[in-house]
Amino acid sequence: MSAEAAIERRRTRRLTHFLAQNVGLVLALAMLVMAVVLYGAAYWIEQTALPGMFELTSTVNNTMALVLCGMGQAFVVVTRGLDLSVGGVMDLANALAAVHIKDSVGSMVGWSLAILAIGALLGLVNGLLVAVGRLQPILVTLATLSIYQGLAIRVLPQPGGSIPPVYSSVLVNPNWPTALVYVLVVALIWYAFRRSSLGVSIFALGNDEQAARANGIDTVRAQIAAFTLSGLMSAAAGLFLAATATAGDATTGNGFTLSSIVAVVLGGMNLFGGRGSGVGVIAGAFVTTMIVNILFFSNIDPLYQSFYEGLFLVIAVVLGALISRLMRRRSR
Amino acid sequence: MSEGPATASGPTAPAIEGIKLSRAFGGVQALAGASFSARRGEVHALVGENGAGKSTLIKILGGRLRADAGEVRLAGGTVELDSPDAAHRHGVWTVFQELTLLPWMTVAENLLIRREPRGAFRLIDRARMAKEADAVLAGLGIHNIDPRGLVEDLSLAQQQIVEIVRVIVQDPDILLLDEPTSSLGENEVEWLFGLIRDLSSRNKCIIFTSHRWKEITDVADRITIFRNGGELGTFTEIDENRAVTLMTGQQVDALYPERPALEAARPLLEARALNGPGVSGVSLTLRRGEILGVGGLAGHGHRELFFSLFGAAPTTGGEILVNESKVRISNPHDAIGLGIALVPEDRKTEGLILPMSVGTNLTLAILPQLSALGVIRGGHEGRAALNMVGKLKIRTPGLRNPVHQLSGGNQQKVLLARWLLADSHIVLLYDVTRGVDVATKHEIYELMTSLAREGRAVLFYSSDAEELAHLSHRVLVMREGRIAAELAAPGITAEDIVSAAVREATSIVG
């Protein structure tokens, strides 16, 4: 065999390896492309024009909260857990923002940081209960979900409060898709995470807890860190939600617990832990928004919207599982 | 680190010592005041029956497990090895019996875990990581393992090699190997022994366990025998019979039983030009009462052949006949229905349900027979299971204990017992004596011959050529997915099998 042939063969092997090891990511990106095309078609039929800058801006702004909390959920899912308290943390962050953030730079920066810290703290509580208390993640976070929701209602019993316009326009500019920068930042966070010691620990924990420990990895710390990161990201999502709504509501976050899981699943992450990509989750979050948009333009009765959303999800998951099984078999 | 007051220290002290170590798991006393010591520059074998406490000792020395009582000394000084990291800091590195690789990470990630090369912003440099892993593997003469592939896709032998490599690259002062050869073929074992000899010539200390006597005499300088959680003595020179008697507390006269007489019986299982991933054009005939051995180097299609006969791996061509009529086996359920049983090698992922009880694991395959109207009749389950526990001498505190509490060899016995209970006519045994002690090997051999005598048919693969040579009526040697040679009894020797296997063959190492 000639040297070039050997190099060529190695290159194609690398490609098949990459594809096989990142089936979830590849499928999520493919799904995103499909969703954009479908959306464009639905839009064209309805408006005889293609979606433009306005649609891009509103899509990105509407998806940012889900991107953030989906990423938070992803950290926990990698450890083979689930964080049901995501919505509760968002509620509380949202309520705190509406009550406390005032029209000065100091207040905006100070309270944003404080709220992020509180989110991380709430995540830390989850993590401690799960990792040190050795309790089931679902049970713990189901309980803390209610607690955090309750705290949010105490902070802001009625929808109201206010968010300074400057604050809103920095986070969600209504005219330009500047929030794409934040999407990029989230992707970079994942990139760095995946290449950090913390990332190795959390992934190792999700692969096999016993083996991780035998490798000298502090699995307790890894689990606590994953929940803390989830709380932090959910608080950031709550801030975005407040900025989009320009006022606070202590219940707006509720639906995000489930949609964060949907984004993770559509993003090709394995719910059994240890496998998946955060970039896929970002794509998954956008697909989730696009499905809603497509349904909107297809004139589907809003009453049936969740029915169709569910249908999409099932089809996507089944197809994804089939394709990834096929690809893995071929790569062996 | 404190120096033990009354003990010798410095160059004359043993490299590593366990003194009066005890450890209990619930009611089971795994180690009962066992002492052990090994010197620099020696290869020290640790032998004993399944459940004798070898792994428990190694885990304590390797920092995986705390002893209830007793102490560990290194070069004469008492140390507190409370984590694998602590052991590593003292130059003690371990390959544990149950592998500790992370399945959905790449070989490179596993090899360099927690020592990853860093690039900009102290982030892990993945490209460099793959290159370093490449260099490490090539430097140790390992081909056929791609550092960019996932561990999950490797064969058990390859996984074992990766596990060994990542400890070897740490240049350990004291190397503990718990049954490192159980899933390796002849070539890989030679490779490992080369590494071990090199380490010992550089004055390192190597401790290993094995159930294969030949390996022990090949490479060990001294042998310590364990029984019931205690040491019976350390020997430089001991013959196999005496060792077995000490290990088991009983006389095992002939390890291999007589081959049952073979009549010109009808074929029970036939494969014709079977094709599939890893298997090309394999034809074989297995008759009633026959023990048909399959040999060859690891990774040459045996596994795929066995799994496709059991419907657990896909086939792309050829046909399978049971009782001389064509059958379709597209999943294990079909196979079980046709009276085919498979005992696989990898008990951890392919056979046992580790957190479930010994009793449930034993009777999993016969649940339909045991249950009335879908409800399992506990009494029957218990009786059938208990019977097997006695017959195979499975060491378990009770039927209700979860399987993961058993020693490695006893887990293997549970798996074997399950299929023996299932009353199958065609028994496929895939490396079933892996990690099983001599006395139990003997039991398993007896069982195999009695199965054949009852008119059942046994197809068995073994990485141990001696075993194949002594037990089989015929041996098929596989190479690169094909049957490369067929040897018939009498007069089969292990050397014949090995030489037929290695002719022009590629192996993982070399």
Ligand SMILES: Nc1ncnc2c1ncn2[C@@H]1O[C@H](COP(=O)(O)OP(=O)(O)OP(=O)(O)O)[C@@H](O)[C@H]1O
């Ligand atoms: N985690 C555990 N929980 C309960 N019992 C255990 C546990 N680990 C080991 N044991 C018990 O301790 C005893 C000694 O086990 P050990 O693994 O040390 O044996 P071994 O000599 O390595 O045997 P093998 O040759 O089969 O690997 C066995 O009876 C086993 O069932």
Ligand SMILES: [Mg+2]
């Ligand atoms: Mg053991």
